[in-house]
Amino acid sequence: MILMIWPRVCWPETKPIPMLDLNQHIRRRRIGLTPMIDVVFLLLVFFMLAARFGGTDAIPVSLARGGTATYDGPPRLVTVLPDAVRVNGIDVTDPASALAPLMAALDDIVILRSADETTVQRLLDVMQQLRAAGQSNLVILE
Amino acid sequence: MRRGLILQPRSRRASREPVVPMINVVFLLLIFFLMTAQIVPPAPFELTLPAAEADEDQGAAALYVNANGDIAYEALRGEAALTQAVVASEDAPLRLFADATLNASALARVLAQLSALGATEVEIVTEGG
Secondary structure, X not given: OHHHHHHHHHOOOOOOHHHHHHHHOOOOOOOOHHHHHHHHHHHHHHHHHHOOOOOEEEEXXXXXXXXXXXXXOOOOEXXXXXXXXXXXXXXXXXXXXXHHHHOOOOOOOEEEEXXXXXXHHHHHHHHHHHHHOOOOOEEEOO | OHHHHHHHHHHHHHXXXXXXXXXXXXXXXXXXXXXXXXXXXXXXXXXXXXXXXXXXOOOOOEEEXXXXXXXXXXXXXXXXXXXXXXXXXXXXXXXXXXXOOOEHHHHHHHHHHXXXXXXXXXXXXXXXX
């Protein structure tokens, strides 16, 4: 604050007019806003069209050959039918709890097979159920 | 009162920011992002991803299988697509975009083929919640 007043205090002979004159500065040619906004909107539309919204998720699947773990323990075969799920050939409503007594650890391999009419969506629904129970080492076989 | 008189022209002057340097910076940023961004190529065919909540996908290479069982990787189709996708997914999981209405046994067949070609990590991409 002092600095602003300071020149006037130190040099009272300095006229305040130059300071006021700053308002009447040389008029610059202004950049047209409209074309710039046009360009910005063009880019905006481009990126909106090119972008893919709603990030995707992914369920990792173990491959029959790629996995390091080997299968052991009792058979854990989940058959996915369009309207039923079977664990080792027996119809169950909750495959995860039916599998639980057959597993020594949660990352034991579970084998999934599907019937001919089963869709990928149906298979993934069952996989999601198993993963929710922590059984994440799922192998899909033909 | 007197102070206000002095301050007024200053504050009015400060409110007039130079526009041209700002535009320069904005364009610099724009060009930077244009150069560094990788635009995801569109899916080679119409695809409805299955809905399932899972982990975030981490893979890089994307293999597409549509409802008819057609396989695509970039511009390649069929067997060549599988081979190239396995090659491309050496250090990151291969993302498998399968149509929700695809037959699950067709998916299993693709997985078996990938496994036979030497793929180690595959993840099925879903539409997250």
